[in-house]
Amino acid sequence: MGSSTLNQDIRVVMMGGILSILAFEPGWDLLYFVNYGLAALAHRGGTTKLVCWRRSDSVTCGDSESSVGGLENSELVVAAWLEDKQLSNYTVEGRFSITISDRSSKHLAELAEAVERALGSDKPHLSLSKQLSVFTEEEVPSFTTLTSRGELVVWRSSAGLTPYSIGGYGFDMVVASSETSAIEVLDADIRKHLSPGEGVYISRKQVRLFKSGESPKCRLCLFELLYIARHDSTVDGVSVYEFRKYLGRELGKYLNSAVDVVTGVPETALPYALGLSEVVRAPYEIGFVGTAQRSRSMLKEGIREKLISIHLKLNPVKSVFRGKRVAVVDDSMVTGSTLKTVAQVLRYRVGARELHLLLASPKLVGTCPYGVIKLDPTSLISAHLDSSVIEKYLDVDSVSWLKDSDIEAAASRFGMKFCCACFGRDVIGGRQ
């Protein structure tokens, strides 16, 4: 075990912004594909782009700058968004593999070892199926492995918490990505949403699907559909946009006051607001305009960074709100800091008459035990304060959440099973 770890590198990328490409035909400069593909995953978080590619039996890893020129004549690349501020660049000659997982886990080294063992065998896909079948615990993440022999292994965790999709570009390329957005942006077609415990062994000479046993507890993290994925993505066959709009319509039953306008907190909440607008028969209005590039405030770690990100995306369109009764929709409430800002802006700077806040998810009450998303249990507002206190703190007329039963109905309608651990429920949906 000890000696082979010298030939491996293991990286973790939170939220799973991973992309890999194998070109069957020569002559492609994959740099463009990596850059635009990563751009299509940027919403999943991370600050630095890691790019690893294989060229004539050597593997080079580095930041995206280092890959300029290097990717010419490379047929195999894996890329991901990392939290690291800086990456050291390296090239390894001879046998080597890099594994990138979408969550940190104590099982990672073991997992990478198992993959390495399987890849050495005559029938790698069968061996992978066997070697990985023991990793059924929730803590085992999905991963992508690239080897110096021109192989790619993509595996979706048996727990199924995060999605993984495979796409194809004509006869030329296979594209694997943690979200379908990257596949479609790269002009490729979505070919399959891997099911939990399913993987693909990919090389120029073989592409083989394998199954390593699905955990009986497999389910998708609800946050994937609520917040993480782009509206234009499809997760396990479910249109993210349709799911969000559906939950928005469900919010209608919790709005007990008449409103003049409905708006959503950019950008995730827009389809929820559209759904709500449909059922409460109040117009949906574009309420805020962002400045600088889109950023995901929930994924920022430092308080100051988070506030900067919030403030930059919330310049209000004043005429929409002045003197109006407003329903503001968001996907969830974590610390309440975004919504506090929204309320302050709409009340004091714009002069809204009433503010009704609607959250398209149940109350967040706990941390994520699987490390899919970072939630600090001490700062989850709905875990610590009553609704009436939250209303006062946020300075809104009402605040409502969806109930577990609404998520149950959504799960059944879309044929899904969700992990809702952070909402205080182990699983919602699926045949139990």
Next chain:
Amino acid sequence: MKVLLVGSGGREHALAKLLISSQNTVRLYVVADYVNPGLKRDSEATGGKLFVANTNPPESVAAVAESVSPDLVVVGPEEPQFHGVVDYLKEKGYVTFGASLECSMIEKSKVFARYLMWKYGIPGRLHFAAFRTLSDAEEFIRYAGDVVVKPARQVGGKGVRVIRDTKAFLSEVKQQVKNQSVLKTFDDLSKHYDSDYKVLVEQRVEGVEYTAQVITDGSYVLPLPLVQDYPHAYELDLGYETGGMGSISGPGYTLPFITQEEYEVTVKIVGEVIRRLQDEIKEKCSGAFAGQMMLTGLWGPTAIEFYSRFGDPELPCLIPRIQSDFLEVIDRAARGSLSGAKLEVSDSRVSIVKAVAPVGYPAFRDEGSGHPVSVDEERIRELGCHLLYASVELRPDGLMYTKGSRAFEVVCSAEDYGKAYKASETAVNYITSMDGWLLYYRSDIGSKWLLDERTREAERVRTVYRSKQNRGTIGEFFTVWVPGEGVVASPLLSPLR
């Protein structure tokens, strides 16, 4: 009746099986480029024989015919046709099934096939541009956009590059690949002196592909049931283009995702192409022809390419479904008396073909060649499946060795796809490698999942072409507005515009 079959692979083995199942007593002779164990066994079982000879030179095939004196010669593959084997045999007085040199132009020259469709305004035609010189092609490809680059001559189905180019931010890199493929195509075709055009650049379309095969005596066109083949090497429709890793057929004459109306339009297109081909070359064409079709948003049924022979793995898929005396149909076509012939096809049965190939196929064929393999044909038969021997050769040591291409095809049928799929997935396991070299096949072919995918895709393009039909713009594709000049239909100009 003595029949001489020309050709060596899986298609010819399918033909052999269909011919020897005739009511007539058949003595089957085969002239093949290598000892195909299936063709050898099946011909010997009828009291016939397999001759090994180069099947392209007419004299080499005629020499075998002279020793056999067949009542009927059936020419399977396209290359012997391109070399004039059919013409030569007919001149010598043999009743021969297969396209003549001129008739096979419809397959050999992709430019000719396209030209014909435009000249006679046949529906389902695509815009294209063809080039004799590299510099013209290079100049053109700079502005070609979303296209397919093809060798202008049929070269075993190889060399086609489909380069979807619909996103400007990726265009630059796609441009490089288009340039390379133009260069490579010129290079590859330079050894084929029989084609003056070298490169065909064609409008790219997307949709659901299927094959429409017909048999004709030059007057009467007898359609066979549609077949869908799966060209991608690997599962999920990923990877290289191959000759076909499998196929499905049924129920009835159409496919689960093709409507009766689309089927009828398709047959009409293929029939019209054959009629106009004969007008153009002023010669009657008999034999098997096929349209490689695609249901597209542009036209509905659209012609991608034409074949002057049966497809492989298309014909194999029909083995369990054809109930008529196939030999009789073939014989009547060759004698010009096909009129009124009917082909009885099992309406209720569907069939699935899966090709089994050595790892290395199709891009690293040398690595996939020369591996000993064995089959348990009895077990495959017990499942109600047929086994076809394709790119596999019997050597003097009595063992079978792979030749680098698709080695076997299993053909399974049942009353529904679920059952046929199950049988086919079991059957492929009875083909094993004796030296540990990996063999592969596509597990997704025939599965409900893939059928559903095709159905969804067909529905998507159907919505588009029907909307175009309603607006009276079927087949029209406006891409460029040149201020001052107006809207140009396509940067790919047909020669007739």
